[in-house]
Amino acid sequence: MAHDTVTDVFEEHRPVLMGVAYRMLGRVADAEDVVQEAWLRWSGADRSEVREPRGYLVRVATRLAIDRLRQLGSRKEAYVGPWLPEPYATDFGDTVPDTAERAVLADSVSLAVLVVLESLSPLERAVFVLREAFGFPYAEIAAILDRGEPAVRQLAGRARRHVDERRPRYEVDPAERRELTERFLAAATEGDLASLMSLLAPDVRLIGDSGGLSKAPSRVIESADKVGRFLNGVARKGVTDVSFRFLELNGGIAILILSGGKPDSVFQLDVGDGRIQRVYVMRNPEKLLSLAEE
Numbered sequence: 463m464a465h466d467t468v469t470d471v472f473e474e475h476r477p478v479l480m481g482v483a484y485r486m487l488g489r490v491a492d493a494e495d496v497v498q499e500a501w502l503r504w505s506g507a508d509r510s511e512v513r514e515p516r517g518y519l520v521r522v523a524t525r526l527a528i529d530r531l532r533q534l535g536s537r538k539e540a541y542v543g544p545w546l547p548e549p550y551a552t553d554f555g556d557t558v559p560d561t562a563e564r565a566v567l568a569d570s571v572s573l574a575v576l577v578v579l580e581s582l583s584p585l586e587r588a589v590f591v592l593r594e595a596f597g598f599p600y601a602e603i604a605a606i607l608d609r610g611e612p613a614v615r616q617l618a619g620r621a622r623r624h625v626d627e628r629r630p631r632y633e634v635d636p637a638e639r640r641e642l643t644e645r646f647l648a649a650a651t652e653g654d655l656a657s658l659m660s661l662l663a664p665d666v667r668l669i670g671d672s673g674g675l676s677k678a679p680s681r682v683i684e685s686a687d688k689v690g691r692f693l694n695g696v697a698r699k700g701v702t703d704v705s706f707r708f709l710e711l712n713g714g715i716a717i718l719i720l721s722g723g724k725p726d727s728v729f730q731l732d733v734g735d736g737r738i739q740r741v742y743v744m745r746n747p748e749k750l751l752s753l754a755e756e
Contacts, residue, residue: 471515472504478516478596479523481571485591486527486584488547488576490752492534496526520598521606524588531584542674544682546742547576548749549711549728568713570595573742574732576712578628582621589614590621632734639733640715646731646738647706647717655694662686663737668693673746689741701726709753718753725750 479500483493500523504515512518552571569575570591579587588607592598600618604611642661649657668689672678683689703722708715716730728750732740744750 468505468509472501472519475516475519479519481567482520482591482596483523483527484550485571485576485579485595486524486587487530487534488580489749490548490550492530493527496523496530499526517602517606520592520596524592524606528584528588531587542672543678543680544669544671545577545580546669546671546744546749547573547712549716549730549744549753551752552710552713567595571713572634573712573730574630574740575625578625581628582624585609586617586621586624589617590625593618594622630732630734630739632732632739634714634733636714638736639731642733642738643708643715643717643731646729650693650697651706653694653697655690658693659686659690661738662690663735663739666738666740668741668743670743671746671749673748675747676745678743678745693741725753728753 476497479497480493483496484490487493487496500519503522504519507518509515550571552568579590582590585607589603592603592606593600598606600611600614603618604614607614609617646658646661648654649661664686665684666686666689668679668683670678670683679692683692701719701721704726705720705723707718707720709718710716711728711730714730716728718725719727719729725747726745728742728744730742730744731738732742
């Protein structure tokens with residue numbers, strides 16, 4: 463196989479490899495490391511025996527991600543404050559034209575689902591990602607993980623029950639989410655507490671992630687009154703040389719707040735029943751590096 467062909471084949475499958483690795487690991491840098499290692503193994507492999515490159519590459523990337531998950535097993539226990547996945551740009555563009563497929567991919571990479579996936583075992587997480595996000599048949603997942611198909615089906619059922627029990631039970635309408643996100647930003651920046659409170663569900667929760675490296679709540683804040691007053695206080699203090707950008711992260715609209723042109727924080731909302739159900743605030747500077755403009 464010519465070098466250009468070797469590279470072209472790998473680049474064709476890079477998006478799915480990155481998608482699997484990120485959903486497994488929750489960090490862009492870790493996922494990129496897995497994809498790079500998969501490339502090294504692919505470029506050095508005896509490809510004459512590879513009948514299906516996509517399956518081979520996904521198998522390599524999945525096993526590498528499982529190994530890395532096991533190495534990082536204690537990261538949540540040692541993490542300062544609540545943990546959230548690193549924001550991940552997910553503008554599918556024309557690469558996923560099917561509306562139903564786009565919805566599945568967006569849901570599987572959402573912050574709410576990825577937080578739940580953190581509590582699964584590495585094998586359960588791999589099975590869930592391969593099956594639910596990318597639709598791999600059980601037999602193919604069994605080959606990827608070197609497990610029997612009955613065992614894989616059992617893992618899939620356990621993972622699905624776990625996710626269903628813990629994930630939010632409301633449907634997210636993209637247009638409604640966009641509208642509420644824009645109204646949320648306007649109310650917060652204008653210091654309009656009444657308007658802000660009107661957008662929040664009574665039992666809204668705010669989860670802030672700083673990793674101890676910047677200011678953010680060290681615990682989850684619950685109730686519309688507490689969340690609203692916290693956000694109003696943050697808005698009053700302000701950010702130096704502030705600017706805002708809307709962008710698509712983790713399958714949904716998000717607000718990137720910049721200070722002097724550099725990422726300061728990301729806000730993303732979960733919306734249901736016409737109200738904001740969850741507010742995610744990401745302020746760990748290490749997790750915002752990928753959002754910095756070149």
